[in-house]
Amino acid sequence: MNQTVLVCDDAIFMRTMISDILSQAGFEVVGEAESGLQAVEKYRTLKPDLVTMDIVMPDMGGIEAVREICKDHPDARILMCSAMGQQALVVEAIQAGAKDFVVKPFQPSRVLEAVQRVLA
């Protein structure tokens, strides 16, 4: 069975791109979220194997979402998607429980490397 992914990003463009990269690598994208709040809700219902999480999103930011998810599911495998220059936020996300990160602009190979590490 393919491993399942929840893609969280407020930009359709980014969601599409990440979904494409992961689908081509054999993952099944089971859901998308465009806010932190949605991410938390969908995580609870979908229980995906992997979550990709944007940092800056409306309603609830990505870091807050990580914190919420990890509160009940400390083993959640969450991969942060960050822009350059957001190091402090990435560190915060890691301390909140994120398992790895990739930096935009994405190179498919780097994204997949990070995904492998998270799922290892």
Next chain:
Amino acid sequence: MDLSKYAALFLAESREHLNACNASLLQWERAPAAVEPVDRVFRAIHTIKGMAATMGYAGVAQLAHAAENLLDALRHSRVVATPAVFQLLFKAVDTLGAVVEAAAAGSEHDTDASLIADLDAASAGNAEAGTPMGEPTVSASAGLVRTAEEPKLRRASDAPKSRPVQIIISRSAVMRGARAALVVRRAETLGAVSGIQPPMTQIERDEFDGKLFFRLLTRRSDAEIALTLRAVGNVESVEFQETAGDAPGVGRQIRVELRRLDALMKQVGELVVAKNRLTALSTEAGDPVLIELSGRISRLVGGMQSEVLAARMTPVGEVFERFPRLVRDLSRGLDKRIRFDMEGEEIELDRSILDEIGDPLLHLIRNAADHGIESPEQRVAAGKPAEGRILLSATRERNTVALRVTDDGRGIDRDRILAKAKREGITTEEVDTLTDDLLVRVLARPGFSTAQAVSGVSGRGVGVDVVMTRVRALGGTLEVRTELARGSTFLIRVPLTLAIVRALLAEAGGERYAVPLAYVAETVEFDRRAVTAVRDREALVVRDQVIPTVHLRDLIDSGGASHLAKQPTVILEIGERRTALVVDALLGQHDIVVEPFDAPRGLPPFVGGATILADGKPALILDAAALL
């Protein structure tokens, strides 16, 4: 690194934290809904865990770790605080107290495995306490949790060891700091992590060269650790060794004669003056090429200055080292029982200040032992522990270092000192209370020792004038807090460095003065409408705070008050004391080089030194302490 010399410090701090834990637990038990006590206990236990891991006290660290997990579960409401849980926490704190003492005394024995098992069970919500959801949840710090069967199988031979771990994040990695954070998180899944260098806050800001150091308390093998940490990705190497010196990531070291550093410092000082002059001239000339070049030179000189200053910084521990022995010998000679503790030995000061600070501290410590701490019989009679306590501590506060000598002895009898001060005409008859400020001024009067005058109370005057003179010569200040029968604290505050200081330039009566920035809290506008009077003194109201004013023009006797309705004002601050210094104009911040200065007779006391300004002309440096 020889850790044994930190054992006393570890013990002292752990005791404090455990005492605080007991107080907070009691408070929490009375009001179980309160959040603050839980956080306080959590932080205290967490601190003890970190210290114990650093010291290699595995048993202490394990117990603290188990207690911390439970507290974390409570903190996040995964477990409810029932009487049974409180009972368990009190027991954990008591046991921690015992193992801490034993460990520091060098006789660490196996911790109570059943207590750890109880704590683990309670964290998992399996105790009688139960979880709110009914469903056993895993601790949020699951990364830190050992596998469940481990505590029960503990034997001395497989006790976890504290290992130094050095990581290098590969140069090609993006966001090396964030990668380092991941390494730390991953390490936490293997055991307790402590002593992270550089500190996370620095790593977050990307002030990170890819070299990470920490201590890991774990039972895993080196190979296993290396494998786990490498899996984080972009990890170039994992090594298990101490770093050179105490500062990790530091390369090889060489010894340099102090004289050379002094010479280098002097040269850099000259360079700073020349640079300031160049900046002034190029701004005047208005040539963009020249301005750009002088800006570049400014930055280069600035960088060089901080490198040289850093090379001169030395931990105060070097001077502290001789004191424990001194106190021991003193207490024997005096037939007293004194426990001597030190804190903040790692705080750094410029070498030249450090060399000067030893004697004043020696005076204060000797005074505390000699006059502060009572004999064991007197102490017991006064309801105090027979053993007195002296604490020497260093803390970094803004651009200064605060050195405190605190004793829990008899304190200073203000009434008698006041009476004495009145007899000698140091203060007027109307004064009926001796404030801490006035007290230090009285004590520091040359020759105010007068053993008979204050006999049986404290001959605290002895040597305080010497201390005051030395400290003032360093641009520092001396403060006293004292409470009869409770003890005294003498506080020496010195600047981080002597040679070059950042100062605010002010003008009054056509002359320029430099105010060291270390003592400047803020600048405001002196508005005649905001003036009030406090005990016949003019004072300024700044955000509901009444601050006495001093007009620089009056001080220098330049005659003629300023006619301006509004005048710039510098708020000086030392500790909690503030004064508003009213000047004619502010001329911005500058690095000034403090020139060696033989004060001519008749020089007003508020002048602390001299400097050469950017235009090559001299200016006087104001002594903030004398203005307060």
